[in-house]
């Protein structure tokens with residue numbers, strides 16, 4: 001990871017930053033002068049995404065489920081950028097399996113990336129965030145609030161993220177850290193590739209809208225405490241026939 005020029009308005013670490021909602025958050029933060037370090041597994045995607053941001057982003061390849069990876073990511077960001085002002089957790093997977101037959105590997109894979117990695121990276125970034133008076137944005141899901149058939153592991157991971165986020169929100173107050181939990185419903189990203197027809201995807205929320213909301217909340221007056229925020233498409237893109245992620 002190369003040393004970036006000074007970011008005018010802070011440094012964000014954005015997991016899942018190479019695509020979808022994570023990249024949209026980074027783009028919206030960039031419009032507010034925040035430089036993002038984009039974290040994911042696919043370096044080429046991260047590099048392409050980082051180059052398209054202004055101020056330009058920084059690509060950092062890591063599998064956040066590997067032991068020690070969240071600590072290494074934090075160290076490398078601090079080496080390169082010297083500070084962390086915003087941490088956005090958008091890395092996640094959406095895989096469905098009926099609860100009756102859910103297997104241990106599936107359960108672990110989903111929980112590891114969607115929940116445990118977010119916890120481990122937040123823990124590693126907590127002291128730097130306290131130093132900067134920073135903010136955490138957890139990209140959870142409407143699935144945390146509204147159960148759907150076939151996604152027991154996903155819903156459990158996101159409900160866990162909401163609960164974790166609420167504890168962080170309380171603990172962050174004394175450290176000067178604001179924690180925001182965002183619970184979007186269907187958003188048109190690669191997560192739906194092969195899982196939803198184009199016509200359905202076209203009726204989903206655009207990722208840019210979710211990113212814009214996240215960045216707006218980060219920019220909100222710091223005297224405002226933000227409870228978990230749920231957002232949905234105006235109408236169900238499946239017309240009520242299929243679960244949201």
Ligand SMILES: NC(=O)c1ccc[n+]([C@@H]2O[C@H](COP(=O)([O-])OP(=O)(O)OC[C@H]3O[C@@H](n4cnc5c(N)ncnc54)[C@H](OP(=O)(O)O)[C@@H]3O)[C@@H](O)[C@H]2O)c1
Pocket residue numbers: 015016017018019020021022039040041042043045062063064065089090091092093094113114139140141142183184185186187188189190191192245
């Ligand atoms: N799209 C929706 O309808 C929707 C609705 C509610 C919530 N969400 C949540 O929004 C978040 C972003 O999803 P998305 O819709 O934007 O889909 P996406 O484009 O597939 O984004 C998921 C990101 O997670 C990264 N990732 C996955 N496993 C990783 C790992 N082990 N280590 C590091 N990075 C990892 C992926 O990058 P690599 O593959 O390069 O690692 C990818 O950039 C997810 O947490 C998802 O649950 C999505």
